[in-house]
Amino acid sequence: MNTATVLDFAAHTPVQNKAIPVRHLAFNFDASQADDKFYLRAELATAYFEALSIFLTYGEDLVIDTARHHRQFLTDPLLKQRVTALIGQEAIHSKMHNEWNDVLAQHRFPVPLFRFLGSKVFEYGFNRFPQPLKLSMMAGIEHFTAVLAEFMMKHEDNFFQTSDEQQRALWMWHMLEESEHKDIAYDVYQTLSANYPLRVVGFVIALITITVLVPLAATLIPVIRKPSNVLSLSYWKDVKRSAALIFGREDGVYGSSMSHIFDYLRRDFHPNDHDTSEWLAYYKQRLLDPKTGLLAPYFVREFTPGLQA
Ligand SMILES: [Fe+2]
Ligand SMILES: [Fe+2]
Numbered sequence: 001m002n003t004a005t006v007l008d009f010a011a012h013t014p015v016q017n018k019a020i021p022v023r024h025l026a027f028n029f030d031a032s033q034a035d036d037k038f039y040l041r042a043e044l045a046t047a048y049f050e051a052l053s054i055f056l057t058y059g060e061d062l063v064i065d066t067a068r069h070h071r072q073f074l075t076d077p078l079l080k081q082r083v084t085a086l087i088g089q090e091a092i093h094s095k096m097h098n099e100w101n102d103v104l105a106q107h108r109f110p111v112p113l114f115r116f117l118g119s120k121v122f123e124y125g126f127n128r129f130p131q132p133l134k135l136s137m138m139a140g141i142e143h144f145t146a147v148l149a150e151f152m153m154k155h156e157d158n159f160f161q162t163s164d165e166q167q168r169a170l171w172m173w174h175m176l177e178e179s180e181h182k183d184i185a186y187d188v189y190q191t192l193s194a195n196y197p198l199r200v201v202g203f204v205i206a207l208i209t210i211t212v213l214v215p216l217a218a219t220l221i222p223v224i225r226k227p228s229n230v231l232s233l234s235y236w237k238d239v240k241r242s243a244a245l246i247f248g249r250e251d252g253v254y255g256s257s258m259s260h261i262f263d264y265l266r267r268d269f270h271p272n273d274h275d276t277s278e279w280l281a282y283y284k285q286r287l288l289d290p291k292t293g294l295l296a297p298y299f300v301r302e303f304t305p306g307l308q309a
Contacts, residue, residue: 019082019085019304019305019307020082020089020181020304021085021302021303022085022089022092022302022303022304022305023089023173023177023301023302024300024302025092025096025169025173025295025298025299025300026298026300027096027099027100027166027169027170027298028166028298029099029102029103029166030166031106031107033166033167034104034107034164034167035162035163035164035167036050036225037162038162038167038168039158039162039245040158040161040245041161041162042238042241042242042245043229043235043238043242044219044221044222044238044243045241045246046242047218047219047221047222047242048214048215048218048242048246049171050104050109050218051114051217051218051221052214052218053097053100054101054111054114054115054118054217055114055118055214055217056093056094056097057093057097057098057101057118058118058119058121058122058126059141059209060090060091060093060094060097061122062122062127062137062138063086063090063138063141063142064087064090065127065134066131066134066135066137066138067083067086067090067138067185067188068087069131069134070083070131070135070188070192071084071188073192074192076191077307078307079184079187079188079191080307080308081305081306081307081308082181082184082187083188084305084308085181085184085304085305086181088305089177089180089181093174096174097170097174100167100170101115107225108224108225108226109221109224109225110220110224114217117217121213126205132193132195132198133198133201135188135189135192135193135202136189136193136195136198136199136201136202137202138185138188139188139189139199140199140202140203140204140205140207140264141185141206141209141210142178142181142182142185142186142271143206143261143264143271144206144207144210144261146178146179146182146271146274147254147257147260147261148175148178148253149175149178149182149276150257150260150274150276150279151253151256151257152171152172152175152253153176153179153276153279153283155251156286159171159172166298169287169294169295169298172283172287172294172295173287173295173298175283176280176283176284176287179276179280179283180280182271182272182276183270183272186270186271196267200265203264207261210254211254215246
């Protein structure tokens with residue numbers, strides 16, 4: 001990319017020129033507290049988040065490897081620092097979700113099967129893609145986690161119809177940080193590639209993974225956990241309600257976020273066109289206040305990586 005393009009890019013994008021921290025947490029999950037109707041008392045919608053928790057760890061590992069590979073080609077010390085922080089945040093997300101997934105494995109959940117499927121999809125598929133496509137996928141994945149984070153930050157109550165405080169803390173912390181670092185992968189993509197058709201390809205792969213493959217995997221969970229569900233009228237009512245909670249145009253996580261999701265296809269799109277700074281400020285207080293924050297019982301420490309030449 002030449003200097004003129006860099007300047008042009010900078011002029012059109014409200015890049016957050018801020019270093020971000022890496023936070024360490026210890027949730028000490030307890031299988032006896034795991035609520036399989038965590039999300040709005042809906043079993044299949046909760047299973048979506050359980051399946052997502054498995055597949056996210058592989059997506060995060062791809063983001064980490066791809067970010068590490070491309071960091072060496074960046075020249076802006078602040079963007080390099082932000083990439084290091086992105087890697088650190090994603091590494092801890094992956095670690096914490098793996099701990100949570102180990103708990104789900106004790107909760108009548110086919111975690112080994114899902115890990116097998118996830119690892120094969122990535123090992124024989126995504127991880128073998130050429131680096132430019134992986135860079136585009138990284139930006140695409142981070143777009144979807146930004147969409148999810150914005151929806152969840154705007155629907156805080158959806159996390160409070162459960163007494164499972166640790167699962168709530170896990171997702172709220174993860175959503176806060178996805179929103180906090182939502183522009184980094186995109187800025188790296190635009191800085192090193194900015195190829196629009198390739199950006200669309202990465203978006204489509206992320207779209208199919210998150211809105212087709214993960215929901216398909218999720219549909220297995222309530223049936224494996226309780227096979228009699230297939231004969232239960234109340235379960236089929238749950239299926240209808242759960243589908244609306246994920247895909248419904250009115251209040252579905254993705255269904256009501258369609259304009260945000262597909263805004264990514266705008267040529268001059270930037271993640272910060274969707275301003276979440278006030279929500280982020282609110283949630284930092286809500287979660288991270290040392291005395292009253294929801295994460296206070298689980299918070300270990302944080303550090304901010306230094307600027308890198
Ligand atoms: Fe993450
Ligand atoms: Fe992320």
